[in-house]
Amino acid sequence: xxxxxxxxxxxxxxxxxxxxxxxxxxxxxxxxxxxxxxxxxxxxxxxxxxxxxxxxxxxxxxxxxxxxxxxxxxxxxxxxxxxxxxxxxxxxxxxxxxxxxxxxxxxxxxxxxxxxxxxxxxxxxxxxxxxxxxxxxxxxxxxxxxxxxxxxxx
Numbered sequence: 001x002x003x004x005x006x007x008x009x010x011x012x013x014x015x016x017x018x019x020x021x022x023x024x025x026x027x028x029x030x031x032x033x034x035x036x037x038x039x040x041x042x043x044x045x046x047x048x049x050x051x052x053x054x055x056x057x058x059x060x061x062x063x064x065x066x067x068x069x070x071x072x073x074x075x076x077x078x079x080x081x082x083x084x085x086x087x088x089x090x091x092x093x094x095x096x097x098x099x100x101x102x103x104x105x106x107x108x109x110x111x112x113x114x115x116x117x118x119x120x121x122x123x124x125x126x127x128x129x130x131x132x133x134x135x136x137x138x139x140x141x142x143x144x145x146x147x148x149x150x151x152x153x154x
Contacts, residue, residue, distance in 0.1 A: 050152045053079035058090065058127075058143040065126035071143060075113060075123045081152040086113030088145040090130045095142055102130035113150070 014022045054077060061072035071090070077083050088111050092102040102108075108131055114123045129138055 047150065047152065050079040050081055051148050051150055054083070054148070056145045058145060060138050060141070060143065069126040069128050070138065071127040071129060073125045073127050075117065077117045077119055077121055079152065080119055082119060083113065083117040084151045084153055086148065086150040087111065088148045091144050091146045092130060092132055092141040093144065094140065101133045101136050101141060103133060105131050
């Protein structure tokens with residue numbers, strides 16, 4: 001933060017002392033910064049649009065999945081671009097409640113998607129349960145994917 005304050009103060013001194021030279025350079029730098037910021041915002045909105053078209057369903061299915069991975073996952077890519085990678089966290093809720101019962105611990109499972117998933121394709125897998133708070137059974141909870149982060153092909 002100190003370096004930023006020193007740079008800002010130096011820039012103001014140069015702008016006041018040599019306005020003829022510092023103003024065009026400052027405007028060019030500001031234009032470049034605005035272009036980079038707009039490109040980053042455009043990329044982020046593009047990713048969010050594609051993520052909104054993903055359909056990810058989680059259900060507790062110990063009868064169809066192995067005992068160490070009882071969560072059944074179905075992922076449908078409804079976007080127009082191929083999904084390259086996807087990461088998320090799983091939350092557990094009692095029906096009608098808004099308190100997340102999955103604990104976020106250092107050794108909690110990390111969830112990631114298939115490698116490449118083409119538009120319109122689906123992927124099925126079984127996942128391990130997140131660490132639940134004491135006193136709750138997985139069979140009585142609803143599971144949701146939250147904090148989705150992904151990348152798509154261009």
